[in-house]
Amino acid sequence: MARIQPVAPEAMSPELKALLETRPPYNIYRILANAPTALPGFVKLAGALLTQSELDRQLREMVILRVGAHCRSTYEIHQHLRLARHVGVSEERIRKSMDLDLALDGGITAEDRMLAFTDSVVLSVKAPASQFEALREYLSPRGITELLMTIGTYMMVSRLLENLEVELEQNGVDIASKAYYPPSIAG
Numbered sequence: 267m268a269r270i271q272p273v274a275p276e277a278m279s280p281e282l283k284a285l286l287e288t289r290p291p292y293n294i295y296r297i298l299a300n301a302p303t304a305l306p307g308f309v310k311l312a313g314a315l316l317t318q319s320e321l322d323r324q325l326r327e328m329v330i331l332r333v334g335a336h337c338r339s340t341y342e343i344h345q346h347l348r349l350a351r352h353v354g355v356s357e358e359r360i361r362k363s364m365d366l367d368l369a370l371d372g373g374i375t376a377e378d379r380m381l382a383f384t385d386s387v388v389l390s391v392k393a394p395a396s397q398f399e400a401l402r403e404y405l406s407p408r409g410i411t412e413l414l415m416t417i418g419t420y421m422m423v424s425r426l427l428e429n430l431e432v433e434l435e436q437n438g439v440d441i442a443s444k445a446y447y448p449p450s451i452a453g
Contacts, residue, residue, distance in 0.1 A: 269431050272296030285309060294341070294423070297432050315419060316349075319412045321405075323353045325377060328363040329384050329413065330420045335364045336388045337424035341432050376404035380413065387417045 273296050275283050282302050286295050289309060298305045319326060327350035334342035343364070350360055362368060363381065370382035379400045386393035401410055426432075 267431070268293070268297060268433055269429070270297065270300060273299035273302075278302070282306070291435070292345070293432050293435055294427065297430055298426070311415075312419060312423075315412065315416050319416070320409045321412050321416065322376075324350070324355045324359070325380055326416060327353055327355050328359060328377065329380055329416055331360065331363040332366075332381055332384045333388060333417055333420040334424055335366055336385070337421060337428065339424035339427050341427040341434055342420065342424045344434055379404065383413070384417055387414065388421060 272293060275286070275296075278286070278299055279302065282299060282305065285306055286299065289295055295305070295309075298308060315326075321329075327346055330346045331343060331350060334346060347360065350363075355363075359377070362377075366385075370378045370385065373379060373382060379397065383393050383397045383401055386397055398410075401413070405413060
């Protein structure tokens with residue numbers, strides 16, 4: 267059971283209720299409705315990172331899974347495993363994203379470099395200059411900024427989820443037909 271009560275839709279302002287009707291019926295939103303002035307900005311930021319970012323959507327999901335694994339956030343991992351599969355991340359790449367014992371520093375691919383950079387940002391706050399410079403080969407200044415915003419946003423989300431003990435939804439939420447998700451790789 268969550269440590270604080272989720273806000274019932276009937277207890278929300280009409281504006282907040284309308285906003286959340288545009289989102290999946292996830293428990294996190296009803297919990298975050300306890301911060302009604304912050305929730306609209308959060309929804310806008312998270313939506314922009316998921317649907318309007320320059321980052322490759324598969325690499326973005328791998329980074330989010332890595333953050334969730336570092337934070338041991340069951341809810342975050344559950345939701346983004348679904349989204350990673352939705353956008354076509356292979357099971358092998360999902361396992362790689364979640365294997366925190368896997369040494370990635372020597373990697374030369376964008377994937378390895380982004381995951382190693384994620385490790386450094388999560389664990390040490392500031393990534394070494396060598397990792398930052400290595401990303402320039404694959405990411406523009408916008409991409410690097412969005413990567414850092416994605417890492418930071420999902421660190422915050424994971425900490426909220428874990429500290430508030432937000433429960434997984436009992437019924438699956440259909441994401442295949444939702445406009446607020448990027449199209450599937452098959453779509």
